Amino acid sequence: MTISAERPTEVAASSVTPPVQSGRVGWTQRPGWMSQHLGTAIVLGIVGYLFGHWLGHEITGDYAYIQNSGQNSSANFFALLFGVVGWLLGIGALNYPVAKLFGREPNQEPTVEGWSKYFRYTLDHKVVGLQYVVGVLLFMFTGGLLAMAIRAELLNPTTHLFGPGTYIEIVSEHGTIMMMMATSIIVGPLGNYFVPLMIGSRKMAFPRIEAFSFWIFVAGYAVIFSALPYGGFPTGWTGYAPLQTQAGPGMISYLFGFAVIGMGMMAAGFNIAVTIINNRAPGMTWSRVPIFVWSILATAALLTLATPTLFAAGLFGILDKTAQTAFYVSEHGGSSYLWENLFWFFGHPEVYIMALPGFGIVAEILPVFTRKPLFAYKVAASGMIGVALLSFFVWQHHLFQSGINPDMRPLFMLTTELISIPTGFIFLVGMGTLYRAKIRFEIPMLFAMALFFNFLIGGVTGVFLSDVPVNVTVHGGFFVLSHFHYTIMGGLLFAFMAGLYYWLPKMTGRMMNKKLGLWHFWTMFIFFNLTFFPMFIIGLLGQPRRVFTYAKNLQGLNDFSSISAFLLGLSFLLFFANLMYSMYIKPVKAPANPWDSLGLEWQTASPIPEYNFERIPVVMTDPYHYSEVGAPPVADMGTGAPPVVSTTSGSSPA
Amino acid sequence: MSTENSMKKETHHLRRMATIWVILSVAADLLFMFWVAPHVPPGTMTDTARANQFDFNVLFLMAFPVLIGVWVYMGYAIVNWSAKRAGVPEPVGGPAARGNLKAQVSWIVVTSIVVLFLAGFGTVALINGNGSGGGEGPNPVWMPAGSAKAETAALTSSASWTPGSNQVLVVQVIGQQWKFTYRYPQFGGFESPQLILPNNTEIAFNVTSLDVIHSFWAYQLSVKADANPQQNNVAYTKTAQLGNFTVRCSELCGIWHGSMYNYGKVVSQSNFQNWATTTEAANAANTKNLPPFAWTYVPDANGAAGGYYIDGNVTPYSQVETYGAKQPAS
Numbered sequence A: 001m002t003i004s005a006e007r008p009t010e011v012a013a014s015s016v017t018p019p020v021q022s023g024r025v026g027w028t029q030r031p032g033w034m035s036q037h038l039g040t041a042i043v044l045g046i047v048g049y050l051f052g053h054w055l056g057h058e059i060t061g062d063y064a065y066i067q068n069s070g071q072n073s074s075a076n077f078f079a080l081l082f083g084v085v086g087w088l089l090g091i092g093a094l095n096y097p098v099a100k101l102f103g104r105e106p107n108q109e110p111t112v113e114g115w116s117k118y119f120r121y122t123l124d125h126k127v128v129g130l131q132y133v134v135g136v137l138l139f140m141f142t143g144g145l146l147a148m149a150i151r152a153e154l155l156n157p158t159t160h161l162f163g164p165g166t167y168i169e170i171v172s173e174h175g176t177i178m179m180m181m182a183t184s185i186i187v188g189p190l191g192n193y194f195v196p197l198m199i200g201s202r203k204m205a206f207p208r209i210e211a212f213s214f215w216i217f218v219a220g221y222a223v224i225f226s227a228l229p230y231g232g233f234p235t236g237w238t239g240y241a242p243l244q245t246q247a248g249p250g251m252i253s254y255l256f257g258f259a260v261i262g263m264g265m266m267a268a269g270f271n272i273a274v275t276i277i278n279n280r281a282p283g284m285t286w287s288r289v290p291i292f293v294w295s296i297l298a299t300a301a302l303l304t305l306a307t308p309t310l311f312a313a314g315l316f317g318i319l320d321k322t323a324q325t326a327f328y329v330s331e332h333g334g335s336s337y338l339w340e341n342l343f344w345f346f347g348h349p350e351v352y353i354m355a356l357p358g359f360g361i362v363a364e365i366l367p368v369f370t371r372k373p374l375f376a377y378k379v380a381a382s383g384m385i386g387v388a389l390l391s392f393f394v395w396q397h398h399l400f401q402s403g404i405n406p407d408m409r410p411l412f413m414l415t416t417e418l419i420s421i422p423t424g425f426i427f428l429v430g431m432g433t434l435y436r437a438k439i440r441f442e443i444p445m446l447f448a449m450a451l452f453f454n455f456l457i458g459g460v461t462g463v464f465l466s467d468v469p470v471n472v473t474v475h476g477g478f479f480v481l482s483h484f485h486y487t488i489m490g491g492l493l494f495a496f497m498a499g500l501y502y503w504l505p506k507m508t509g510r511m512m513n514k515k516l517g518l519w520h521f522w523t524m525f526i527f528f529n530l531t532f533f534p535m536f537i538i539g540l541l542g543q544p545r546r547v548f549t550y551a552k553n554l555q556g557l558n559d560f561s562s563i564s565a566f567l568l569g570l571s572f573l574l575f576f577a578n579l580m581y582s583m584y585i586k587p588v589k590a591p592a593n594p595w596d597s598l599g600l601e602w603q604t605a606s607p608i609p610e611y612n613f614e615r616i617p618v619v620m621t622d623p624y625h626y627s628e629v630g631a632p633p634v635a636d637m638g639t640g641a642p643p644v645v646s647t648t649s650g651s652s653p654a
Numbered sequence B: 001m002s003t004e005n006s007m008k009k010e011t012h013h014l015r016r017m018a019t020i021w022v023i024l025s026v027a028a029d030l031l032f033m034f035w036v037a038p039h040v041p042p043g044t045m046t047d048t049a050r051a052n053q054f055d056f057n058v059l060f061l062m063a064f065p066v067l068i069g070v071w072v073y074m075g076y077a078i079v080n081w082s083a084k085r086a087g088v089p090e091p092v093g094g095p096a097a098r099g100n101l102k103a104q105v106s107w108i109v110v111t112s113i114v115v116l117f118l119a120g121f122g123t124v125a126l127i128n129g130n131g132s133g134g135g136e137g138p139n140p141v142w143m144p145a146g147s148a149k150a151e152t153a154a155l156t157s158s159a160s161w162t163p164g165s166n167q168v169l170v171v172q173v174i175g176q177q178w179k180f181t182y183r184y185p186q187f188g189g190f191e192s193p194q195l196i197l198p199n200n201t202e203i204a205f206n207v208t209s210l211d212v213i214h215s216f217w218a219y220q221l222s223v224k225a226d227a228n229p230q231q232n233n234v235a236y237t238k239t240a241q242l243g244n245f246t247v248r249c250s251e252l253c254g255i256w257h258g259s260m261y262n263y264g265k266v267v268s269q270s271n272f273q274n275w276a277t278t279t280e281a282a283n284a285a286n287t288k289n290l291p292p293f294a295w296t297y298v299p300d301a302n303g304a305a306g307g308y309y310i311d312g313n314v315t316p317y318s319q320v321e322t323y324g325a326k327q328p329a330s
């Protein structure tokens, strides 16, 4: 069936030609070593770090941490501050704003061709998306190695691989790295890459802010590891004061690291929200916006509104540790509760920053692999907004036993349990979409289905945790640990994998190998559950979190969990192997639309032109008209080529 | 496909799923009730533990049908609606597949009822349980009879406790890196490294810390209360069985957090009385050197102001930071 590709006239007029580059040749366009790229960023970052360290020592030498050891919190703070500024200078993030500051017409950022654009301050959202893929995989790989170390230590309750200090250092680095990664794991790579494509935009609203959010994210990685020479920090990812106040200079790396990552989160969130609100193609009404975009919009709102709290809390901590203020020091009029409140006021919305994009991916790809429209689209979208709003009202469920506002516990119990209503919408949507479907079990679909299995356990145990009488037993133990791994790893990470397997063909033009993919999926699914399910029982039997020794009768369960964890680690290696194999060793060219998707992102040319769409598309329906006879095409692409139309049976490619 | 035909198919799918769901849920709940429920933590050593165990079991019994419902549905879908299977019906498109008001409304109504029930149930349990053994801050609103009186008296030297008197026993839990100690204000405020409690007695734990945040977790008693510096955090329980219990710190408090645990004991009231009076006498000389009993203590890292709990370890003075400087509590 064909549909006439007649274009409304006002649209032809609105199609923009790519802007002409300004004539001036600046720093950034110079060849070779003189231009700005990852190399200059590293060099200036190191120079800044050393300078800051020296400076900090000069001005606060009196506050040496250990006599004659040269360790000093202020020195670490200045080192990191100047290091990050040097890094941003080196990569070229400051060229534009600084030029503007001095009233000069800024140089255009370079249009570098070839692979070297991936190592530069590049403004194309597709490049930034791929940079983010590599970035989050780096975070994940390092954090994963640390997890292996944790599980190795827990193999035996009495024989220790690490000293207690090293163990806490590893646990803290693992938690912090993973939480930092999880803030961006989907929004960064897939959000940046696909939101403009899915809403029919040629770019992000603020391309420089988008590049900034990536490069500052990488700086955060370096900052958090800068704690290592100081022996790390002892507080875990939650950074509770006064342990924080008491800790060595490594603590500054945590506080400053979250501030740095926080800047990236706010920048990315703001940029994406503005893009979605303002850059939608003609015809992309709110009721046609793909559900993945809705989830990213809700996430972006949380990123923008919740992160400032973390930023301020980190700043207070840094002041306490360097300028001798007393925000969190109760002896001097501060309060250890202040940190707990500020941290979780950010921390709980953060939890949904880590859940919503996963829901979005799953809801987006279910229709493709069931060949059915998305069930209850409006419920799905409103559920995401509902979750985002409610997530600001539940933070004290992390503090049920802390003695803070004890009379408010019924209220926070209520709000926390209420949030499982909109969270449950995702199950309604998923189950409705599966109803009498024609399921194609491709790798992305397997990961999406696994999310339902894992997240169900995560959500139900969340309701257990929010019941205060039960919370008395499970708070602070392995039960909580297992709960949030089921939601974050079992939810977000599985969704990320679904998204990668689904969209990599569009991003790279290459298919992921299906056989290796199957091996990867099944090992990850099985060993994930075998690793974390026993932890519920371990928690119920009384093992607190972040301990290096435990009751002897728990060794069997702990060993079972550890061995499964090592196999889970191997499963990630399978993923990397598949990535290498399918992308570099034996690339197989991907068809233009391997999954017969109706999504707008699949309708543009492959490889995607730099400006995404030759003409701005005119969106005609939402992208879920699977199995509908006579459904209109998703969009008029304006290229003269016949638009892709839904097939009636859904069984053969369009 | 006629609508009539598809309606019939629909009820047929749903009825089959519902049957499997009911059978599996009932089986799971029954198995759980008789086989697992009596052993669910935190056990029955105190009234609080018993009440919290009941809460836990109610949640489990409600959780199984939910889990099984989704699993049965997903499993059914995988088996019956896979594209590989011959004779799969053409998937429905159009408005029929985009939503179903009845399904959506009933989903929302049912989940809301479940959730509101749970919130109400939890609240009632929390209030009836005098805070369910959780930390209630310095001014608890839900407390057992007589505890306010006992707590007020604890600050005066006239406080006392005798077996069979139905009095509330006030125990202060002091957390510090990396050990718990316990003070008994009704016995002259002596301090003990061991937590001994009388049976069938209402206990008021007053938890505080001298340094960082710890969390006093008496697992079998079902008591958990954070130990915050300069804050009193009160938690109640009523002992119901003789025996040993474990105390672990459940809030990360530095490098030796993992070894911050000890064991306590519930003994008969008269044995407790014996132990307490003997220890009070034996410790009298030490008790004189302790700061007067109070709900919180201001630690002085310098050790010069006199009010400091000397922990017997090497704590070199540092104006700014002391982390890592201490040795483990022996």
Ligand code: HEM
Pocket: A238, A351, A352, A354, A355, A397, A398, A416, A417, A419, A420, A423, A458, A459, A460, A461, A462, A463, A465, A466, A467, A471, A474, A475, A476, A480, A483, A484, A487, A488, A491, A492
């Ligand atoms: C049905 C929805 C959920 C409910 C009712 C729920 C409830 C809770 C509660 C009450 C706690 C506090 C436990 C304690 O420390 O005593 C908690 C902890 C936690 N939850 Fe959830 N949760 C839900 C969903 C999620 C999701 C979607 C995520 C992340 C994707 C998540 C991540 C976490 C994390 C990271 C913690 C522990 C933080 C820490 O102490 O380090 N939860 N949850």
Ligand SMILES: [Cu+2]
Pocket: A347, A348, A351, A394, A395, A397, A398
């Ligand atoms: Cu939370």
Ligand SMILES: [Cu+2]
Pocket: B175, B176, B178, B213, B214, B215, B249, B250, B251, B252, B253, B257, B260
């Ligand atoms: Cu502790």
